[in-house]
Amino acid sequence: GENVEQHPSTLSVQEGDSAVIKCTYSDSASNYFPWYKQELGKRPQLIIDIRSNVGEKKDQRIAVTLNKTAKHFSLHITETQPEDSAVYFCAATQAGTALIFGKGTTLSVSS
């Protein structure tokens, strides 16, 4: 089955800096790669996703890139703000299977 590795487990940045979180997956059949944000004590919520026929997708300050050959994808947050502080999870799946999540990255943005 699918296995998703996520790095780093913790990330501390200064407000205004960029943050990058990286994930690798094992199953070459996976074709959908979402990112979820979980604030303290809250539920995970989808922030951006990418499909395997696209190499990059951007939504305001966040972007995701995908390298299918290397089987890795990354989340990029620019101009970080204190409200970006949260746990971020990457995940991978293919049609008919459930999302498999990485172990999460705790992002801390200090002002």
Add this chain to the structure above:
Amino acid sequence: DAGVIQSPRHEVTEMGQEVTLRCKPISGHNSLFWYRQTMMRGLELLIYFNNNVPIDDSGMPEDRFSAKMPNASFSTLKIQPSEPRDSAVYFCASSAPSQGGEKLFFGSGTQLSVL
């Protein structure tokens, strides 16, 4: 829509007791998932249902765990007997076929503490 509804929000029980967690998916969603979250293991898939039928239960830790989905609007996750290592946040999530079935909407979770 009220979103995915889970109950209870918090459950404290003693080792050996039976625990039942409940979930009501979003109306119209045909897939339902149970995940367990711990600091050490992150978000682990326990089981998922499609059209009320269990599709993949390979993540269920052992026979102490069981899950049912008697109809499209209700699912339960039962632990019997419970053990301290079962302490975690249990999330239920649902997804809709109209969205490719992949976008998950999570409930608020049940914080389970087994003493």
